[in-house]
Amino acid sequence: MAGAGEDEAAPPPHPPSLDRQPMEEAAAAAKRRRSEHYHGVADGPSFRMEDLPEVQPVIISLLPLKEAVRTSIVSRSWRMLWRFHCDLCFNERGDVDSNTDDNSADQVNGTGTNDQSTNQCGTKITRAKFIETVNSVIQQHSGVGINKFSIKCGLLIEDSEHLDRWIEFAASSKAKTMDFDLKIFDYPVEEVPHFPLEALDAQGSSLVQSLSLASVSIKPSSGICRFTILRRLVLKSVQIFGDFPGLLANCSRLEDLEIIRCSGVDDFIVPNRLDKLQNLLIAGTDVQMVVIHAADLAHFEYEGRLIPIVLHGCSKLEKATIAFDTTNPYALAHAFNIITSISPVKILIVRAIISTYAQSLELPLRPQGMFMHLRHMTCQIVVYCRELNEDNGLLQLAHWLDAAPRLETLHLHVSTISFVD
Numbered sequence: 001m002a003g004a005g006e007d008e009a010a011p012p013p014h015p016p017s018l019d020r021q022p023m024e025e026a027a028a029a030a031k032r033r034r035s036e037h038y039h040g041v042a043d044g045p046s047f048r049m050e051d052l053p054e055v056q057p058v059i060i061s062l063l064p065l066k067e068a069v070r071t072s073i074v075s076r077s078w079r080m081l082w083r084f085h086c087d088l089c090f091n092e093r094g095d096v097d098s099n100t101d102d103n104s105a106d107q108v109n110g111t112g113t114n115d116q117s118t119n120q121c122g123t124k125i126t127r128a129k130f131i132e133t134v135n136s137v138i139q140q141h142s143g144v145g146i147n148k149f150s151i152k153c154g155l156l157i158e159d160s161e162h163l164d165r166w167i168e169f170a171a172s173s174k175a176k177t178m179d180f181d182l183k184i185f186d187y188p189v190e191e192v193p194h195f196p197l198e199a200l201d202a203q204g205s206s207l208v209q210s211l212s213l214a215s216v217s218i219k220p221s222s223g224i225c226r227f228t229i230l231r232r233l234v235l236k237s238v239q240i241f242g243d244f245p246g247l248l249a250n251c252s253r254l255e256d257l258e259i260i261r262c263s264g265v266d267d268f269i270v271p272n273r274l275d276k277l278q279n280l281l282i283a284g285t286d287v288q289m290v291v292i293h294a295a296d297l298a299h300f301e302y303e304g305r306l307i308p309i310v311l312h313g314c315s316k317l318e319k320a321t322i323a324f325d326t327t328n329p330y331a332l333a334h335a336f337n338i339i340t341s342i343s344p345v346k347i348l349i350v351r352a353i354i355s356t357y358a359q360s361l362e363l364p365l366r367p368q369g370m371f372m373h374l375r376h377m378t379c380q381i382v383v384y385c386r387e388l389n390e391d392n393g394l395l396q397l398a399h400w401l402d403a404a405p406r407l408e409t410l411h412l413h414v415s416t417i418s419f420v421d
Contacts, residue, residue, distance in 0.1 A: 083142045089179075090137075092130045092153035127154065131162050138169045146170070148177040154184030154215075160193050167199045176209045183215040183237065192216050192239060197247075206230065213238055222246030231276075232256040240264035249273050259285050270294055272312075300342070303351075306334055311341035323351035327384060336400045343370065348377045355384040371404040378411040385418055 130153050149170040155163060163182075170178055178200075182193055195216040200206040210232040217239035223246075227233075230251045241264055248254070249271045257277060259268070261284040268282060272293035282290060283303040290302065290309045297314045301321040306328050311317070320342045324331045331352035342348070348371070379397065401407065 083140055084145060085141070086145050086147040087150075088137065088141065088146060088175075089148060089150040090130070090134050090152065091150075092126065127159070131159065134166060135162065138166065141173075143169065143173040146173040146175040148179070149173070149175040150177075150179040152179070152181040155182040155193050156184070157191050157193055163193050164196065164199065167196065171200050171206075171208075174207045176207070178208050178210070179212040180216065181212070181214040181236075192237075194218070201226075212236075217241065220244050220247035222249060227251045227254075229253055234258040234260075235262050236260045238262045245269045245271060252276070255279065257281070259283070261285060267291070306331060314341060315344050317342060317344045319347040319349075320345045321349040321351075323349075324353065327353045327355050332379075332381070332397065332400075336403070344373055345371070346373050346375050348374055349380075350378070351380040353382045353384070372406065374404040374407055376409045377404065377407060378413075380413045382415045382417065385416060 134151070149166075151166060163180075167180075180195065192215050195213055195218050197218055197220060200208055200211075206227045207229065208227070209229055211227075211230060212232075212234040214236040215238070218235075219242040220240065221243045227247075227250055231253055233251065233254060233256070235258065237260070240262055244265050248257075252273055253276050254274055255276050256279045257270075257274075258279075258281040259265070260281070263286065265285060265287055267289045268285070268287040268291070269289075270277065270280070270292040274293070275295050277294040278296050279299045280292065280294070280297060281301045283301070285304060287304070287307065289307055291312070292300075292310065292314065293312045295313050296316055297311070298316055299319045300311065300314070300317060301323075302309060303321075303323040303325060305326045306324050309322075322335045322342075324334070328334075331354050332350070335350045335352065397412075401410070
């Protein structure tokens with residue numbers, strides 16, 4: 001019985017002791033995860049752009065040059081990437097920081113004094129900084145994989161040394177597109193820098209596919225350089241000295257040609273070797289005659305004084321724009337009669353200034369050819385006459401419309417200006 005009493009009086013057994021260390025570690029880990037989630041830190045190892053080296057050049061290529069250069073401060077791995085940027089485009093107005101001198105900055109931005117000498121001083125400061133920037137970039141650039149090289153800055157004759165350096169860099173880097181606009185807006189200049197076409201000659205032929213020049217002079221010749229893969233040529237305010245038709249003869253793959261406000265070309269002759277030419281624009285260029293041999297020509301635009309225009313074999317012509325910028329009573333008749341080779345055209349735009357000065361003027365009543373493919377025509381005409389109700393010769397247009405039996409739309413815009421003798 002005693003044993004039984006002892007069993008009843010014995011205290012209950014203690015529960016097994018719990019190990020608190022794993023629980024504390026689990027709680028600490030959960031707290032750490034909550035903290036990392038709150039602060040936006042990933043559970044795994046942090047992502048670094050350097051781990052994807054193939055992505056970095058793609059990002060650089062999508063940035064403007066200025067922004068690409070700024071990425072060099074991100075880290076050491078980014079420091080060299082901009083030197084492989086494929087588009088080097090420099091614009092004097094946008095790339096040069098002119099805040100160094102407040103007065104000159106105001107002059108460049110157009111808010112300073114109107115004194116011409118002071119404006120020229122400010123412009124020289126800006127131009128000098130621009131030249132320094134371009135020279136620094138091309139000195140550090142790898143010169144590999146350049147797609148486009150563009151310079152838009154007003155340069156003078158004394159800046160030719162820098163221009164030659166930039167052209168040599170673009171040519172040696174095998175840039176596909178080159179754009180040099182050296183127009184000075186601040187004050188007129190009599191002489192413009194010379195652009196050496198021979199500098200583009202690399203191993204016997206140029207590698208440029210698109211060339212745009214503005215406010216320079218060139219001296220082309222038939223043997224200076226073979227632009228065997230040039231597809232686009234744009235010349236604006238360019239002084240041309242030499243054999244320009246000979247230069248065009250070496251551009252066998254040329255597709256787009258624009259000649260705007262150029263000088264030095266008397267007879268504009270496109271040789272029959274340009275069988276790939278599709279678009280031709282001649283505007284504001286004082287030429288005596290235009291003769292074109294281009295079987296694939298699709299768009300033709302001429303703006304200037306009334307001259308003979310001959311289009312040989314242009315059977316694929318779809319759109320033609322003829323704009324005569326001088327007052328001539330024969331303007332309309334010339335567009336329809338003299339340029340008979342535009343008969344295959346489907347869209348015709350004619351802009352002319354006519355007058356009724358000569359009362360005895362006799363114009364042909366009908367064109368010499370038929371416009372069987374013409375579907376859409378726009379006529380923008382300015383008429384100078386002595387009286388508003390005077391017969392201004394526009395009725396002769398009705399006779400010419402008979403030559404376009406398939407015409408669907410006609411837009412006629414007439415402005416009449418009367419004068420008193």
